Amino acid sequence: MPGGAASGLADANSPPFVPSAAVAVRPALPVAASAPRYRLDDPDALDEARIEPARINPSSGQREDGLSQGRFDASEAPYLRITIGEGPNPPASLFVTIARRAADGQGLAVLRTGERGLIQTKFGPVEILEATLSGPVTRVCTGFSNAGQSGLSPLAPRFDGWLCAPLSQPPEPRAIACTLNKLVLNGQASANLEAAYRVFENRRMEGCAPAVADAPRREAAGETGSISKRQIRHNEAKLRRTVQARP
Template sequence: MRQAIIDDWDEDDAPDDWDERSPRRVRRPLPWLRTILLSGLSIGVLVYLAQNQEKTEAPRPIGAIPASVLIAPPPQWRPISASPPLYGIDQDTLPLRVQAREHVSGGREDTLVLGGFGEAGHGRISVVQGFTEPSRSFFVDIVRRAAEAGLSVTRDAQSRLVPTKFGPVEAAAVTLAGASEQECQAFRFADPEANFAFQGWLCGGGEQAVDEAQLACLIDKVSLLRTDDPSLKAIFARAEAQRAQTCGPGARTASLGVRNPGRP
């Protein structure tokens, strides 16, 4: 019986780790250990390839910046020649300087400056035609205009209406400051339908302030010297028809802070 069992023994039934060349059994590596080693090796190869790819990749060129970003928009106003002048002020005491500029929309602004800041009778008026200014408060308008002249507004009073040849003009007492301070009357006027407006100030001398009559005289003395614009001609023709005849030589000296010697 024992011999039969031995005869029935088949080589295929022998353990895998049996080595026929040796009477001892040989242990093979465990399956899970092989899996770990292969996985670690694969991960190492992938990391190595990724690092080499980053080094060999050429840097991406920065996209071209659009030309619209590099080019600044043109300024809304550009200076133009004021000779010959478009407007004038009927006066013969203080020197008059004129500056002009043109808006991109085609509008024009002419600034007339009487004397220098700090002088008695110093005045400034900017006339805008063909362009409608944005709506602003009176104080903001005066502060903006003062800044353009290198000045600041340190005090302002409640505005009121002053009658002129152009119609009621908004005005208020202000203190302008630069190298010194000067008491002035600031003003502004606008006719949106005619695309015509002006604003500025007239200053007194020393501690003497400018009154409404002196301010009205300055505005009434603004005259149109030359133009081919029929609408502008119509504005001044209508204004001259409404002009009060109270701004003669005596009022001219009064606008400089000098006592009027008599009624013209």
């Protein structure tokens, strides 16, 4: 698997996951008058990340913050969804986590899974799993979670979600790490959490902002997690120069 991730093949022919009544996820409860604690530091993105209202997970009793970027049904563009929780998460496989999150308010189902692996991020190790999600359209995405990883800082956020690349290709593992680079605090945090985030920022993955000239190739290969305004401006300027140079 690219990016040095240790990978193994899950059951690629497993049937779609449909939660039964015994394990159905109850909608989390809105938190009244609670400002968002996290945001994506992605000023060049064409689609601004949407911050969802904070919620209380009824199973764990812990607060959860949600972020999304793009649209799942816009298969020509990337789509990101991430849920950030507080405190220890109940033990659950990444497949079950993705299936429950997809069904809970998303109306999506997991058709099959593929390669799994482990990547390093500024928050520490993160498990990844290729998953084909079906809803208005069908997309090959990569789910991720750090909930079950040992050795994490007690102040590290527990998160899970998925990233879908365009062109029906799974995103590169490196794109997941670079996406998580952008997860930052939104000003609603304790002094201890802010101190922890300063440590995380010192561990940011390098090389996550590709050279502008290399961006079209990386986008075509599905290696990037977002399309930036800077890339579009560069491509438009290059096209104008080419036209002007013709006899």
